[in-house]
Amino acid sequence: MARRIWDHPILDFERGEPLKLIFEGREITAYPGESVAAALVAEGVDILGWSKLRGRPRGFFCGIGKCSSCLMVVDGIPNTRTCVTPVSPGMRVSRQRGPPPIPDVVPEFDLEREEVDLAILGGGPAGLSAAIAAADLGASVLLVDENFRPGGQLIKQTHKFFGSRENYAGVRGIEIARRLLSEVGGLGARWVLRSSAVADYPTGSGHRIVVRRPGGATLVDARAVIVGTGASENMLAFPNNDLPGVYGAGGLQTLMNVFGVLPGERALVIGAGNVGLIVAYQLLQAGARVEAVVEIMPRIGGYFVHAAKIRRMGVPILLRHTISRVLGRERVEGAEVVAVDDSWRAVEGSERTFDVDMVVLAVGLTPSVRIPAQAGADMIYVPQLGGHVPVHTPRLLTTLDGMYVAGDSSGIEEATTAMLEGRIAGAAAASDLGYAPDRAERVISEAQRQLESFRSGPFSSRVLEGKEMVWEKAREVIG
C-alpha cells in the first residue's frame, strides 16, 4: 500500500529508520515521529475499530485527539487515542470490538506538582503567542498540549498566510510554527506534551489545573490560566457519514501534511469555505484528484483567490449542492451528491454519484470550551462564533479571575487573529499579575490595533458581530 508521500512541492518528509509495530499479530512498518493512527492508515488499515453498540467500522477522522474515532488498545491499555500517540518499536496495537477489555496490566501512575505564574492550555497559534508575550514580560509559563508535536494546526498549514507584514503575511503556517516554537523555547517556557488538562479549579488566588499525562497526572498551581484549546470539526448528517474514508478537513490535513500520508486517490470535498478550498488545493499538491468541491450555499464562503487556485486546475465547485450519502460497506467507495432548492430540499432526480475514496468534511468548527465551562466561567451561545464561548472582554479576560481565552476557543476565526488574541491575552495576564504593566499595556494596545485592522473587511463582519455580543455581555457581568 503506497500511501506515504515522498515527493511534495512544499514539504520534505525526512523519515528516519523504519520501525515495526505489532498490529493484531502482524508487523506493520512505521517511521519515528508518526502517530500510531497515521502509521496504520499509511499501511492500508482504514478500520481502526468498531462502534460499541452496532459494530460499525470506525476510521481516522479528526487526527488531533478530539473525536474518539481512533480509540484502540495500545500495549494493553484500551481507549488509547492513537492519533495523538507516537509510535515506538514493538508497540502492540489492536482494535476494539464492543466494550473494550479491562486491562490486565496496572498502568503506572504518579502524581507531580508544578507551580507557575501562567498555565497555557493549548500550544497552537494562540497559546504560543500568549506564551511569548507573557514570558517576554517576565512571567513564568507552562504550556500544556495534547499532541506530541506542538504548534496546533499551524503545523499542517502549507499555504502562505494573508495579513500584514508584522503578522507573518506571505509566510507558510508550517514556518510560522517553527518561528513561534523557537521563540517560546528561547524564552524558557516549559512544556507538558501528550497531556490533557481535564479540570480547572479556581482557588481564589489562582487556578489548580489537573493535567492527565502519560504515566500519571500533574497538579498545576497557576496564578493565571489562558485557554487556547482550539476547536473541533463539525459533522454533517447523511447516511454512512461514519464510514472510514470520511475525514474531517483538519484530520486529512494532519495525515497529508504532518505525516505525509495520502489515504486515497480521489476526493470529494464538502464545504467551500476557506478550509474546504485550501484542503482541496492541498489534495492536488499531494497528488490526489479532487472530483468536486460541494457547497450548499449559493456562493462560496471562502476567499475568491482560494477558489480560483483550484478552479484553474480543473476542480468543479458545485454551489447549491450537498452530499446525500456515502456508498460503501467497510470504507468509502463513492458518494452521492444532490442539488438543493431554495428551501434547502433535495431536488428530485438531481442525484449524481462520484467515484471517490475520500470524502472530506469542511463544514465548520465548534470552539473547544470544556475547561472554562467546567471551571464555572459564564458561557454565551454565539452562532457567529461557532457555538458556546466563554464571555470575555476585549483583553480576553473571562468572568473568572485569572482565566483568559484566546483563539478558536474564544470564537471560530483564523490563525492570524488567534496569534493576535494570544498576544493580547498573554500580555494582559502578565500585566494583571504585576509584570511590567506599562510595557504590557503597550503590547496590548498595539495588538488590538492590528486586530482591528485585520478585521476591517467584509469577511470579518460576522465575527465582529459575534464579538460585540460577547463584549457587551462581559461589560454587564464584569463591568
Place this chain on the structure above:
Amino acid sequence: MSEPGVMPEDVLGGLLPPDRAAERHPVAVIECHEEIPCDTCRWVCPVGAVIKPSITTPPRVDWDRCTGCGTCLMSCPGLAIFMVRLRGEWADVYVPYEFSPLPRRGEVVAALDRMGEKIAEAEVVLSVRSRDGTGMVAVRVPREAAHVVRAVRAGGSR
C-alpha cells in the same frame, strides 16, 4: 450568475494592463478583487508599483512603475498574481506554480484557462522556484490567449 472561482469578465476588464505596458516587458496582473485583509503584494514590491491604500482595499498596479520582476507573483499568499508580456503574435504568461515536479524550461505543458480547460500546448520559457517552494513558470502562447491562460499542467498529471 458568474462561475464560482472564475473572475467575472466585467471585473477582469479593470484589472488588465494596457497593451503598451505589456509590450515593453512583463507586467503584473493581480486578479484579486475582494476586500481581504492582506497587503503582501504592496510591501514586497521593490518599486512601489502596487497601490493599496489600506490592508483591505483590493490592489491596483501602477503600470508605469511595474518592472515585471516577479517578486509579488512568488509572494502572493493567494497565488493571485500573474505576469504577461506581449511579443508580437505571441504572449508569455507567467503563473505561480506549487506542484511537483516543476516543469523545466523547454518542456511542453498544457496551458489552462481559469476553469482548467486546456487552451494550447505551450513551451515553458522560464521556470524558477523560490526558497519557500513557490515556483514561477512562464509559457509562450498565442497573443489572443494572453489573458485567458492562467495555469499550466505538466504532462501526465490532471
